[in-house]
Amino acid sequence: IQSKLILDCILIITSVVPPELPMELTMAVNSSLAALSKFYVYCTEPFRIPFAGRIDVCCFDKTGTLTGEDLVFEGLAGISEDGENIRHLYSAAEAPESTILVIGAAHALVKLDDGDVVGDPMEKATLKAIGWAVEKKNTTFREGTGKLNVIRRFQFSSALKRSASIASHDDTLFAAVKGAPETIRERLSNIPKNYDDIYKSFTRSGSRVLALASKQLPKLSQPKIEELTRDEVESDLIFNGFLIFHCPLKEDAIETIKMLNESSHRSVMITGDNPLTAVHVAKEVGIVFGETLILDRAGKSDDGQLLFRDVEETITIPFDPSKDTFDHSQLFDRYDIAVTGYALSALDGHSQLRDLLRQAWVYARVSPSQKE
Incomplete structure (x- = not known):
C-alpha cells in the first residue's frame, strides 16, 4: 500500500509538470542568447540566464x-610651497626633480622580452606624461634626469592603500612612496598647508588623486636593504605632490544606468576609490541624484566612531552604531547615502547595518574582500 501511494504521488507530480517544460526552458535560454548577441552581449554560462529574471539590484x-x-x-x-591656489595644476615640465624621481621609482611596470611594457594603466600614463621610459632589469630612463635603478619594491597593499620602492640615482639611495592621500598623510614628518583642501578639491570634481612622498636613505649594502621593514621605509616621509587623473565615463554608462532605473532595478556602485570621487561619478551616471551624505570615520583615529558628512563637509551628523534608537528614516528620505569600507567594518555585527545596506547607493574605499 505504501509503495502504491508513493507511485501515485509521483504520477501526480509528473502530470502537473508538463513534459515539454525542459525543452521550452532550453528554447527560452537560446532565444535569450540570440537576443543578447544582437547587442554584442555574450554569455559563457547560459544556465544563469533564468536566474537573471530575479535580479533587482545591480552592483557596478x-x-x-x-x-x-x-x-x-x-x-x-x-x-x-605657498599652497595658496589649491586648484592649480602643474605640468611635467614644472615638476621639481624630487617629484620626478619619485614618479620614476614608485611603480611596478615590467618590460617584457618583446619590448611591451605591462602593468597598471595609470602608472603607464604617469611615466609617459613625465617622460620616463621603462627599461629592463628594473631601470627607468629619462632625458635630462638619467637612469634610475629600482632595488626593492613593496607592492601595493589594499589594506595599507599604498606602495613603495627603494631606488638609487646618481649614487643616492631613496625611498619613493605612492598611495591614497589620507594614507600618505599619516606617514609624513610634516603635513603641508592645505594638504586636505588640495586633494579634496580634485576628488570632489571626480578626479583620481594619488599622493607622492619620499625620503633619503643612507648608503646601504644589498643585504641591509633587504633587512629594512616596510614600516621603516614608509615612515618620516617628505611630501612630493599629488598626481591628478581624469576618469572619463564609458560611452554607454549613462544610458545603461538609465535603462536599469527605468526598469525598476536598483543600481549601486562599489569601488576602492575615494568616496568623494565615487559620489561625483555616481551623480554623472545617474546612480544618485540628490545631496549625498558619506558615512565614514569621525576623525583620523581608528576608534570606531562614525560620522555622516556631505561632500562639502558643511553638514556633519554623528552616528553611533551601538544605539538602536538612531532615527534614520528622515535622513534616508532626504539624502542619498554613501558608505566607506571603514564604516562597513565598524558596523559589522550591528543591527543598523541591514538598514544602511538597503539605503546606500555608493560604497567607496572598500577592500577586495569587502567587494566579495
Whole structure:
C-alpha cells in the first residue's frame, strides 16, 4: 500500500509538470542568447540566464566598468610651497626633480622580452606624461634626469592603500612612496598647508588623486636593504605632490544606468576609490541624484566612531552604531547615502547595518574582500 501511494504521488507530480517544460526552458535560454548577441552581449554560462529574471539590484565597479580603463594624466598639484591656489595644476615640465624621481621609482611596470611594457594603466600614463621610459632589469630612463635603478619594491597593499620602492640615482639611495592621500598623510614628518583642501578639491570634481612622498636613505649594502621593514621605509616621509587623473565615463554608462532605473532595478556602485570621487561619478551616471551624505570615520583615529558628512563637509551628523534608537528614516528620505569600507567594518555585527545596506547607493574605499 505504501509503495502504491508513493507511485501515485509521483504520477501526480509528473502530470502537473508538463513534459515539454525542459525543452521550452532550453528554447527560452537560446532565444535569450540570440537576443543578447544582437547587442554584442555574450554569455559563457547560459544556465544563469533564468536566474537573471530575479535580479533587482545591480552592483557596478567604477574603474574599467563605469569609467574607462585608461586614465588621463591631468597634472601635478600641491608642489607649490605657498599652497595658496589649491586648484592649480602643474605640468611635467614644472615638476621639481624630487617629484620626478619619485614618479620614476614608485611603480611596478615590467618590460617584457618583446619590448611591451605591462602593468597598471595609470602608472603607464604617469611615466609617459613625465617622460620616463621603462627599461629592463628594473631601470627607468629619462632625458635630462638619467637612469634610475629600482632595488626593492613593496607592492601595493589594499589594506595599507599604498606602495613603495627603494631606488638609487646618481649614487643616492631613496625611498619613493605612492598611495591614497589620507594614507600618505599619516606617514609624513610634516603635513603641508592645505594638504586636505588640495586633494579634496580634485576628488570632489571626480578626479583620481594619488599622493607622492619620499625620503633619503643612507648608503646601504644589498643585504641591509633587504633587512629594512616596510614600516621603516614608509615612515618620516617628505611630501612630493599629488598626481591628478581624469576618469572619463564609458560611452554607454549613462544610458545603461538609465535603462536599469527605468526598469525598476536598483543600481549601486562599489569601488576602492575615494568616496568623494565615487559620489561625483555616481551623480554623472545617474546612480544618485540628490545631496549625498558619506558615512565614514569621525576623525583620523581608528576608534570606531562614525560620522555622516556631505561632500562639502558643511553638514556633519554623528552616528553611533551601538544605539538602536538612531532615527534614520528622515535622513534616508532626504539624502542619498554613501558608505566607506571603514564604516562597513565598524558596523559589522550591528543591527543598523541591514538598514544602511538597503539605503546606500555608493560604497567607496572598500577592500577586495569587502567587494566579495
